[in-house]
Amino acid sequence: MRFEGTENYVVTEDLMVAVNGSIALERPLLVKGEPGTGKTVLAHEVADALGRPLIEWHIKSTTKAQQGLYEYDAVSRLRDSQLGEEKVHDIKNYIKKGKLWDAFDANEAPVLLIDEIDKADIEFPNDLLLELDRMEFHVYETGERIKAVQRPIVIITSNNEKELPDAFLRRCFFHYISFPDADVMTDIINVHFPNIQRNLVREALNSFYEIRDVPGMKKKPSTSELLDWIKLLMVEDIPPEVLRSKDQKDIVPPLYGALLKNEQDVQLFERLAFLNRREGN
Secondary structure (H helix, E strand, C coil): CCCCCECCECCCHHHHHHHHHHHHHCCCEEEEECCCCCHHHHHHHHHHHHCCCEEEEECCCCCCHHHHHEEECHHHHHHHHHHCCHHHHCHHHHEEECHHHHHHHCCCCCEEEEECHHHCCCCHHHHCHHHHHHCEEEECCCCEEEECCCCCEEEEEECCCCCCCHHHHHCCEEEEECCCCHHHHHHHHHHHCCCCCHHHHHHHHHHHHHHHCCCCCCCCCCHHHHHHHHHHHHHCCCCHHHHHCCCHHHCCCCCHHHCCCCHHHHHHHHHHHHHHHHHHC
């Protein structure tokens, strides 16, 4: 059982080693990297390549670790008892399974995605240490012990917005997805747009990396935004020559709304265009 990428996902050698290493060691794979570098998609592709079901747990700022195990709905039970409902006598009717419980219960070892773990409270990772280590937990309301039928493949993503606890990091296999260079990015583009003109790819990439290199940008465009931009260039039939233009007024790329996602960066490029025009005069 080895992951070697899929036809829809370009995987580098070091990422392939990380995925297979985490599977062999039976440790969660912690994947960090810039937003838009394919961290979440990786879990989908691993599940697809290995023929495993995928269970996704998308973390929010309000998410608690307990929700991944189960939740006891005491309010509903109280309301049903007041209404004389028969099901109130079985507390199991008010236990809602979480994503970890679903993963532990699965007959076939699934891929469990814990997405953007750094969005939650700093104690969130520590609260899952025991469950991810032993692959079991206790349901206090019913006295049950839930143990994984087969150990799931756990992939955890982080945008590196906050530091994760050392105790949690020790239990993970770590990999940082570096931003793709031009060669890898070309392969990614060809996967999504197999019939694209090579000239358009070359000029689009030149413009894209030039934009990312501009000092002072608040948000550099990501891989997913590049793909959106290229799709728009193709839909609008923008010729490669337009991207290659060295005219100072064209420093802001066509259809830039797909690449620049806040007013500060748009204003930055407008100021650069103004300065370049003034220097040209």
